[in-house]
Amino acid sequence: MAEGPVRTGKPRGNLPPLDLYVPEPRYRPGDTVDYSHLQIPEPGLLARPDEACEASETWPLTLDMVRVLGDDDRAVGPWNPHLDPETLRRMLATMALTRAFDDRMYRGQRQGKTSFYMKSTGEEAISIACAHALAADDMVFPSYRQQGILIARGYPLEEMINQIYSNRADRLKGRQLPIMYSAKDYGFFTISGNLATQFPQAVGWAMASAIKGDTRIATSFVGEGSSAEGDFHAAMTFAAVYNAPVVLNVVNNQWAISSFSGFAGAERTTFAARAAGYGIAGLRVDGNDILAVYAAMEWAANRARANKGPTLIEHFTYRAEGHSTSDDPSAYRSAREAEDWPLGDPIMRLKKHLIALGEWSEEQHEAMDRELAEQVKAATKEAEKNGILGHGLHHPFHTMFEDVFEELPWHLQEQAEQAIRERQTKWPEWKE
Amino acid sequence: MIEENPVSLHDAPSRSMNMIEAINDALDIMMARDPDVVIMGEDVGYFGGVFRATAGLQKKFGKNRVFDTPINECGIIGAAVGMAAYGLRPVPEIQFADYIYPGLDQLVSEAARLRYRSAGEFVAQITVRSPFGGGIFGGQTHSQSPEALFTHVAGLKTVIPATPYDAKGLLIAAIEDNDPVIFFEPKRIYNGPFDGYYDRPSRPWKGLPGSQVPEGYYKVPLGKARVVREGAALTVVTYGTMVHVAEAVLAEKGVDAEIIDLRSLVPLDIDTVEKSVEKTGKCLVIHEATRTSGFGAELVTLVQERCFYHLEAPVERVTGFDTPYPHSLEWAYFPGPVRIGEAVDRLMKD
Numbered sequence: 001m002a003e004g005p006v007r008t009g010k011p012r013g014n015l016p017p018l019d020l021y022v023p024e025p026r027y028r029p030g031d032t033v034d035y036s037h038l039q040i041p042e043p044g045l046l047a048r049p050d051e052a053c054e055a056s057e058t059w060p061l062t063l064d065m066v067r068v069l070g071d072d073d074r075a076v077g078p079w080n081p082h083l084d085p086e087t088l089r090r091m092l093a094t095m096a097l098t099r100a101f102d103d104r105m106y107r108g109q110r111q112g113k114t115s116f117y118m119k120s121t122g123e124e125a126i127s128i129a130c131a132h133a134l135a136a137d138d139m140v141f142p143s144y145r146q147q148g149i150l151i152a153r154g155y156p157l158e159e160m161i162n163q164i165y166s167n168r169a170d171r172l173k174g175r176q177l178p179i180m181y182s183a184k185d186y187g188f189f190t191i192s193g194n195l196a197t198q199f200p201q202a203v204g205w206a207m208a209s210a211i212k213g214d215t216r217i218a219t220s221f222v223g224e225g226s227s228a229e230g231d232f233h234a235a236m237t238f239a240a241v242y243n244a245p246v247v248l249n250v251v252n253n254q255w256a257i258s259s260f261s262g263f264a265g266a267e268r269t270t271f272a273a274r275a276a277g278y279g280i281a282g283l284r285v286d287g288n289d290i291l292a293v294y295a296a297m298e299w300a301a302n303r304a305r306a307n308k309g310p311t312l313i314e315h316f317t318y319r320a321e322g323h324s325t326s327d328d329p330s331a332y333r334s335a336r337e338a339e340d341w342p343l344g345d346p347i348m349r350l351k352k353h354l355i356a357l358g359e360w361s362e363e364q365h366e367a368m369d370r371e372l373a374e375q376v377k378a379a380t381k382e383a384e385k386n387g388i389l390g391h392g393l394h395h396p397f398h399t400m401f402e403d404v405f406e407e408l409p410w411h412l413q414e415q416a417e418q419a420i421r422e423r424q425t426k427w428p429e430w431k432e
Numbered sequence: 433m434i435e436e437n438p439v440s441l442h443d444a445p446s447r448s449m450n451m452i453e454a455i456n457d458a459l460d461i462m463m464a465r466d467p468d469v470v471i472m473g474e475d476v477g478y479f480g481g482v483f484r485a486t487a488g489l490q491k492k493f494g495k496n497r498v499f500d501t502p503i504n505e506c507g508i509i510g511a512a513v514g515m516a517a518y519g520l521r522p523v524p525e526i527q528f529a530d531y532i533y534p535g536l537d538q539l540v541s542e543a544a545r546l547r548y549r550s551a552g553e554f555v556a557q558i559t560v561r562s563p564f565g566g567g568i569f570g571g572q573t574h575s576q577s578p579e580a581l582f583t584h585v586a587g588l589k590t591v592i593p594a595t596p597y598d599a600k601g602l603l604i605a606a607i608e609d610n611d612p613v614i615f616f617e618p619k620r621i622y623n624g625p626f627d628g629y630y631d632r633p634s635r636p637w638k639g640l641p642g643s644q645v646p647e648g649y650y651k652v653p654l655g656k657a658r659v660v661r662e663g664a665a666l667t668v669v670t671y672g673t674m675v676h677v678a679e680a681v682l683a684e685k686g687v688d689a690e691i692i693d694l695r696s697l698v699p700l701d702i703d704t705v706e707k708s709v710e711k712t713g714k715c716l717v718i719h720e721a722t723r724t725s726g727f728g729a730e731l732v733t734l735v736q737e738r739c740f741y742h743l744e745a746p747v748e749r750v751t752g753f754d755t756p757y758p759h760s761l762e763w764a765y766f767p768g769p770v771r772i773g774e775a776v777d778r779l780m781k782d
Contacts, residue, residue, distance in 0.1 A: 139517075139518075141514070171551060172549065172550065172551045173551045175548060175549055175551065176549050180549070182549065182550035182551070182553050182554065183553075184550070184553040184554060189517060189554065190546060190549050190550035190553065190554050192541060192542060192545075192549075194537060194541040194542070197510065197537060197538060197541060197542050199510070200506065200507050200510025200511050200513075200514065200538070201510050201511070201513045201514035201517065201538075201542070202514055203507075203510075203511055203514060204510060204511030204512060204513060204514025204515045204516075204517075204518075204522075205514035205515065205517055205518045206514075207511060207514070207515060208470075208514065208515040208518035208519070208520045209518060211470065211496050211497070211515075211520070212518075212520075218514070230506050230534065231506055231510060231537075231538075233504075234502075234504045234506040234507030234510055235507070235510070237502050237504055237507060238501075238502060238504070238507045238510075238511050241501075241502055403547045403548045403551060403552050404547070404548055404586050404587050405547075405587065405589070405611050405699075406547070406555075406609075406610045406611055409655070409698075409699045409700075410699075410702060411700070411702075
C-alpha cells in the first residue's frame with residue numbers, strides 16, 4: 001500500500017493564505033471615466049479574410065476590432081461593405097425609428113400604460129445592420145434587445161405596441177412580458193426571459209436547415225452577461241461539431257443589469273476569442289459602427305450559406321441606458337461612462353457619414369426625426385384603441401387556458417370553469 | 433384527433449418482441465413514414481444506443497436523420513427545440529433519465545412553453561425518450577424515476593409504457609403528438625416483465641401478455657389508461673415496472689383487485705380511475721419514485737377529491753423511500769412485494 005505524498009517540507013507554509021478575487025468595475029457613480037485602457041484600432045487596418053478561409057485565419061481578428069467608419073466620417077478599408085446611399089439612408093431611418101419607438105414606449109411605461117420596457121439605445125446598429133445583411137427569411141433567435149430587427153423587417157409598430165400593452169389585439173394574447181415578441185412570419189423566434197436558451201435553439205434550427213438541404217441560415221443573440229450560461233457552451237459545441245450554418249452574436253454592451261462584463265470573463269480576454277477554443281470563425285467588431293457590423297454579419301452569413309460553418313461575432317458596444325424600466329443605472333455605474341464612450345453613438349456616426357458623402361443634411365435629419373416621432377405616435381394611438389395594460393381590454397378569460405396543450409385536457413377545462421366562476425363572484429356584471 | 437386502432441389490428445401479423453425491439457420498431461416505422469422525424473442522442477448513431485433502442489436506424493436512414501450528439505443534454509434538448517421550430521419532429525434520447533437535468537431549463541422554460549408564449553406560432557413537437565427506474569444495480573445515477581418533475585410542468589406530457597405492445601403504440605402516438613412528450617422507458621422491464629421478486633429467475637417477454645406486437649403502424653392513444661385486470665375488492669393505480677409487481681403481489685395474495693396501468697400521467701385518464709374506485713371503494717397507488725411530492729401524492733389527492741364518498745378505507749400509497757437510490761441496498765429501496773403486501777393487508781383487513 002502506498003504511503004501517500006510527504007506532507008512536510010513543501011514551501012506552501014510560507015505562502016500567504018489564499019485570497020478570492022472578485023472583479024470590480026473601473027468606475028462607480030460619481031467617478032470620472034478614463035477609457036485610455038481600451039484598445040481601439042484605427043478603422044480600415046484589419047485584413048478581411050476570404051469567407052471560406054480556415055477558421056484560424058480569423059482568430060487574430062477576435063483580439064482586435066473591425067472598424068470601417070473613422071473619426072473623419074469616411075468609410076475605409078477592406079471591410080467597407082460599399083453600401084449605396086439609399087441603403088445607408090434606410091438603415092439610418094430604421095435606427096432612428098427604433099430609438100423613437102423606444103423613447104415613446106419607455107414614456108408609456110412611466111405613464112402606467114404597461115408594466116415593463118427595455119430600450120436598445122446605443123445598440124441600434126447591431127440589430128439593424130444584421131437585419132440588412134441577412135436574407136429576409138433567415139431565422140433570428142433574438143434576445144430581448146433586438147427590437148431593431150423586427151422593425152427593420154417591417155413588422156408593424158402597432159402590433160409591437162399591442163404586445164407591450166398586452167391588450168385585446170395582442171397576437172400573443174397578453175401572455176408574455178412586454179417586448180417578448182414572437183413573429184414567425186418575420187423569421188423572429190419567440191423571445192424567452194430565460195437567458196441564452198435561444199442560442200442552442202438557433203443551432204438546432206440551422207442543423208435542421210442543413211438536414212433538409214435548405215439555403216436559409218439562423219442567427220442568434222446573447223448579451224455578454226448571459227454568455228456565461230451553459231447554453232452558450234452547448235450552442236458553441238453543437239455549432240462546431242455539426243458545422244452548423246449559424247451566426248452566433250454576443251452583444252457586449254458592458255453591463256448585465258448592475259454586473260459589469262468582468263463577471264462574464266471580460267477581464268481575461270475578449271468574448272470573440274472564445275471562437276478559437278471551439279475551432280470556429282470569430283470576429284470582433286465596433287458595434288456602434290453600422291458599416292462594420294454589416295460587413296461582419298455579411299461575411300459570416302456568406303460563410304454559413306456556403307456550408308463553411310458557424311461564426312461567433314462579438315459586437316463591442318455600450319448599453320447607454322438602464323437594463324430595463326426596472327433599474328436605475330445611476331445606482332451602480334458612473335454617468336460619465338455613456339457620455340464619454342469612445343465609440344460614439346451609432347446613429348450620429350452614420351448620419352455624419354452620410355453628410356460627409358453629401359447624401360444627407362442636418363435639415364433632412366431633423367425632418368426625419370419629426371416624421372418618425374409622428375409615425376410612432378400614430379401607431380401608439382391606434383394600439384391604444386385596443387386597450388392598455390390593466391384597463392380591462394385584454395383577451396377573454398378562457399384564452400388563459402388555451403395553448404398550454406394543443407387540446408384542452410380535462411383538468412384545464414375544470415380550472416377554466418373555476419376561473420369563470422371566480423370572475424362572476426367578483427364582478428357579477430361582467431360581460432366578455 | 434385520436435386515431436382508434438383498426439379492429440383488424442388483432443388480425444394483423446404480429447410477433448413477439450421485447451420492449452427494446454418494440455421501441456426500435458416504432459422508431460423505424462415513424463422514420464419511414466415521416467421524413468421530418470430525426471433521432472439524436474449520445475451513442476444512438478452507429479452504435480445504436482447503450483440499450484440498443486436505435487440499433488440499425490442510422491444505417492437504414494442515414495447520418496442526417498440518426499446521429500450521435502455531444503454529451504450535453506442542454507444542447508440536445510435546445511437543438512431539438514430549434515429543430516422543432518424549423519418544422520422537424522425530433523426524437524432525442526437522453527441516455528438515462530438521471531442525466532436529463534442539464535436539459536431541464538430547455539424542457540421546462542422552452543419546450544413546454546413555446547405554444548403558450550407564442551400563441552401557437554411555435555410548438556415543440558419533440559419526444560424525449562429516456563430509460564428510467566431502478567432494479568438493474570444502476571446506483572443513484574442510473575436508477576431514478578423523475579417523472580413527477582415533469583408532470584408538474586404545464587405544457588409537458590409524460591408517458592410511461594409497461595408492455596412492448598404499449599411501448600410501440602404509445603411511442604408512435606407520442607411522436608405524432610404536437611406537444612412535447614417525455615417518454616420514460618422502464619428499463620428494468622426492457623427484456624422481460626419484473627414481478628418484484630428479485631430473488632427469483634427473471635423471465636423474458638416472449639409468450640407473456642403484452643409481448644405480441646403487431647407489425648406495422650398502430651397507435652395507443654395518450655391519456656387512455658389500461659385496465660390490466662378487472663376486480664371488485666380494491667383499485668390499484670400504477671404505471672411502468674410497478675404494474676407487473678402489483679399484478680404478482682395481488683395474485684399471490686388472492687385479492688380480487690382491479691389493476692390500472694395509467695400509461696400516461698399527463699394527460700391522465702381520471703375517468704377510468706374514478707369508475708374503478710367507485711366500484712371497489714378502496715385505492716392503492718404505487719410508484720417506484722421517491723415518496724414526498726411524488727406523482728402518487730397527486731393521484732391520492734384526486735381520488736380523495738373525486739371519490740371520497742365511495743371510499744371505505746384511507747387511500748394508500750406505496751413508493752420508493754425518500755433517499756437516493758442506493759447501489760448495494762437497491763432492493764431495500766425498491767417498493768417490492770413486502771411493502772406492497774403490507775399496504776394491501778391494511779386495506780383489506782375489514
